[in-house]
Amino acid sequence: MNRQYQDARNQLIDSLRKRGIVNEHVLQAMLNVPREQFVSKPFKQRAYEDVALPIDKHQTISQPFTVARMTELLEIKPGDSILEIGTGSGYQAAILAEMGVKVFTIERHFELYNEARRVLKDLYPDKPIQSRFGDGTIGWAEFAPFQGIIVTAGAPEIPESLLKQLAIGGHCIIPVGNERSQVMHCIIREDEQSFADYPLEDVSFVPLIGKQGWSGDQ
Numbered sequence: 001m002n003r004q005y006q007d008a009r010n011q012l013i014d015s016l017r018k019r020g021i022v023n024e025h026v027l028q029a030m031l032n033v034p035r036e037q038f039v040s041k042p043f044k045q046r047a048y049e050d051v052a053l054p055i056d057k058h059q060t061i062s063q064p065f066t067v068a069r070m071t072e073l074l075e076i077k078p079g080d081s082i083l084e085i086g087t088g089s090g091y092q093a094a095i096l097a098e099m100g101v102k103v104f105t106i107e108r109h110f111e112l113y114n115e116a117r118r119v120l121k122d123l124y125p126d127k128p129i130q131s132r133f134g135d136g137t138i139g140w141a142e143f144a145p146f147q148g149i150i151v152t153a154g155a156p157e158i159p160e161s162l163l164k165q166l167a168i169g170g171h172c173i174i175p176v177g178n179e180r181s182q183v184m185h186c187i188i189r190e191d192e193q194s195f196a197d198y199p200l201e202d203v204s205f206v207p208l209i210g211k212q213g214w215s216g217d218q
């Protein structure tokens with residue numbers, strides 16, 4: 001493994017710890033996943049900066065701190081089924097897989113779906129990662145319920161379908177707001193009918209586009 005990337009990755013994990021990420025399983029997963037494999041050539045040297053970077057189709061690979069924070073909020077246990085909406089580069093899916101969960105990830109851009117699937121298959125041929133091309137706002141009913149749902153794009157409101165597919169006790173982590181800025185929400189399903197909704201920090205994500213998201217063709 002390239003020593004230069006390894007050193008940069010160690011430094012990034014130290015900085016995440018300093019910024020308040022405490023879950024050692026999350027930090028270990030981020031130490032194991034080579035983020036440089038999920039960004040395009042011109043950005044490889046910047047793979048371990050704590051910033052979002054551009055990927056194809058005017059989308060982004062999320063900032064490492066945000067990935068760590070959202071993953072921590074999921075409160076994952078090995079063996080859980082986790083649904084991710086917005087595969088993008090596949091980096092978040094790789095972090096989830098490293099944590100020993102079954103990953104179901106959906107992407108609405110065919111090119112991104114295809115490339116992420118290729119990278120994930122190359123790096124993790126034996127991990128349980130299922131990718132789907134389509135509109136994630138309607139979830140993936142066939143594999144529900146999910147112990148965790150993570151939405152990595154900003155929604156105008158919480159998609160009803162996703163709440164229906166959340167297991168009792170499960171966490172749904174989703175940015176909700178307008179097309180430029182949102183508030184991160186952690187929603188916990190308490191029982192069949194009731195959900196506790198915890199609004200957290202301000203964030204800024206690309207829009208969630210689909211039937212139960214924004215309309216548009218970005």
Ligand code: SAM
Nearest residue numbers: 061086088089091092107108136152208209210
């Ligand atoms: N999780 C990604 C990663 O690790 O690289 C970052 C995702 S990027 C911030 C958001 C992604 O959500 C984009 O790739 C975008 O195309 C996708 N997206 C937006 N609306 C979607 C929808 N309705 N269904 C599936 N993917 C969607």
